[in-house]
Amino acid sequence: MRLILLGPPGAGKGTQAQRIVEKHGIPQLSTGDMLRAAVQAGTEVGKRAKAVMDAGKLVSDDIVIAIVSERIDQADCENGFILDGFPRTLVQADATEAMLKSKGIELSKVVEIQVDDAILADRVSGRYTCANCGAGYHDTNVKPKVEGVCDRCGSTHFKRRPDDNRETVVTRLGAYYKETSPLIGYYYAKGKLQSVDGMADIDHVTGEIEGILSKL
């Protein structure tokens, strides 16, 4: 199963990807996470990406295409993968097509998660994750069962992303509409697109996505 999760910042791509990972045992390939790891490690790519990410703009196509191409070749991607946050431009979409073709594999589906702009800023500004295991939470929507303790691993350390503030969300949403939303038409025309209502609660969205995956 080779999936793409498409949607604006805060739509719930990462949240749903984690659930697909647990249920189907295929890895989540998040270019955002990979870039943040590169920034943390202080690599050349990380140094080039940091200011761009903090400003809410898109990192250059060359960089992300190279990162994904390398990642897909790893053994754990053999039975499939979930692309979360990639492709994000038409150039990246064409590169993905060429990449998969050269490896002799086909894209299964593109799942678009639809959410109204009005609530995206709340989703993004309230987002935080467990610093130990990466489990996702939200200040009001998704609280740990015991305050300050991760449900999944018991850690008491959490983190927030520097770009998850209301000012940057406006830029990120602009980038989404300008650069990424054309992919909706791109994949629709290829017969690959399926859309789900991302305004519903998390379990409901998961159910809708599982309905799509069960038909593959």
Ligand code: ADP
């Ligand atoms: P994305 O990866 O698309 O940017 P996330 O999965 O990180 O989005 O979700 C953004 C925030 O919204 C997180 O704090 C998450 O817990 C919360 N969230 C995700 N899906 C929903 C939902 N269906 N309803 C309410 N909150 C949600």
Ligand code: ADP
């Ligand atoms: P979100 O979950 O809010 O959609 P991501 O974690 O996917 O955000 O991405 C965070 C930032 O990383 C983006 O604002 C952008 O700067 C950079 N980035 C991630 N994926 C890509 C990509 N495919 N192309 C260009 N830039 C990317």
Ligand code: ZN
């Ligand atoms: Zn945890």
